[in-house]
């Protein structure tokens with residue numbers, strides 16, 4: 001126990017080159033950066049020089065929890081994240097991924113708020129952490145095995161209670177689209193499995209029997225009650241996997257959360273169990289349905305997702321890859337013969353087995369695909385570069401919550417190294433509720449009037465909910481970023497937070513102050529909504545400094561958003577949208593206006609206190625946010641005004 005409420009007290013540091021294990025006090029970082037993304041970004045800022053490549057030993061892989069994990073039960077606060085330089089970003093830069101399950105809580109119970117791994121082992125190893133004891137152990141026997149087998153072997157050796165985060169063959173072979181996989185099939189993207197592979201680190205196994213104290217048990221019980229009351233909804237069917245799921249399913253609850261959400265575990269007829277949700281459901285369902293037609297195909301999407309998990313490959317990168325491969329195949333550039341992959345059988349399980357296997361082993365054409373389709377298109381040439389220019393967004397993922405419709409999401413994406421999915425969810429969730437109201441389906445309480453009040457309360461302006469104009473979008477983006485960065489520091493679950501709306505209340509307006517109340521009760525230090533938002537702003541600025549140092553940047557998004565009309569959005573096929581004064585307008589076929597987008601960006605820079613023309617941060621703003629040390633470093637590089 002650290003004596004500091006909310007935190008385990010130490011961050012573990014493992015130098016694999018020197019085989020040296022040390023710790024630093026979490027408090028060294030927590031005062032200014034709170035936890036999670038904030039602390040990880042500061043460690044990275046201090047330790048990873050901009051010139052370091054993602055797969056070089058000097059890159060850091062930082063596993064972080066937040067001050068609520070395992071301490072404030074039942075409020076969706078048990079998630080953890082991984083940060084470091086990502087091999088899948090262009091250019092390579094600081095990035096992040098966020099995972100659920102039980103590994104993060106276990107780490108805190110083992111005595112650590114985070115683990116910073118650097119260096120490179122001269123042979124394959126895994127790290128074993130048990131109640132303050134840490135060992136670097138030989139992993140030769142685990143090499144060449146996929147994630148699930150690795151997990152099972154370590155559980156057998158170390159005891160079933162051990163929690164494991166591991167890489168599969170894709171990570172071992174340094175694929176930039178490789179994912180790490182932890183217990184409860186929690187997976188993390190940004191190519192960090194390749195970073196683990198580059199360090200010869202196969203897994204981190206954790207076992208903890210300690211506890212971390214909170215400062216206000218009674219208060220937390222009351223806040224938990226309020227939180228659950230606000231989250232109550234009418235019974236609804238899961239939106240995931242309707243009609244395609246294997247026979248059995250049950251809720252999968254992350255350790256210490258108890259909320260229950262859309263996170264489900266499925267079991268197929270063969271008895272194979274696994275998490276099946278969101279992109280895992282979507283990435284192969286349509287193709288399997290088309291390929292198998294009348295045949296029994298319902299388990300194929302599940303089996304394909306389980307294969308991707310096992311190899312440790314990002315399904316969000318495979319989805320766009322299938323589009324590119326299909327177009328190359330139709331154009332006659334890629335064939336079954338010249339790739340050794342049965343492209344003509346796309347949609348079948350056989351195709352997916354061969355594709356994932358070849359990518360993971362970098363075998364034949366799999367080597368061309370292993371770092372994603374941007375690189376693959378460059379290698380293949382013959383015009384295939386144009387087959388990705390109408391849908392591919394950042395980090396090898398397809399565009400989502402399309403900026404052509406939402407406008408604000410364009411700004412949010414432009415400022416980040418990868419698709420900032422939590423930020424996109426914050427705004428799109430309110431609109432999705434409104435689609436149901438406007439279409440007279442689902443939960444009908446999110447009327448235009450309610451949504452406008454919610455927009456004003458959470459994002460500072462009703463114009464956030466008016467898609468007829470670019471006005472108000474910069475302010476909306478600033479407020480969403482601040483809140484979502486706080487969420488990533490605490491680390492609160494995206495399924496549950498923020499509480500924007502309440503179904504069973506008179507005004508249906510959610511509570512943006514709940515996060516600060518829960519934090520205050522946990523750590524025993526009063527912090528209000530504005531104070532928490534300021535921490536979010538500080539971490540936004542820290543990450544902005546990282547981006548400036550590593551990527552320079554024009555803060556833009558893929559060109560097609562400005563040149564090609566959006567069509568048939570699956571969330572809102574009608575294209576209807578809220579306009580001025582509650583009028584319903586049609587945004588089907590919308591595109592972003594480049595001039596207005598640039599004006600919106602300048603307004604965003606101004607609201608952030610940055611230079612309105614260049615987007616460079618200002619010393620005044622950084623010092624105001626208690627980031628003088630960051631300003632000093634930026635100044636040496638001419639990156640602050």
Ligand code: SF4
Nearest residue numbers: 253254257261493495
């Ligand atoms: S709400 Fe769901 S995904 Fe989020 S922490 Fe709880 S159980 Fe996990």
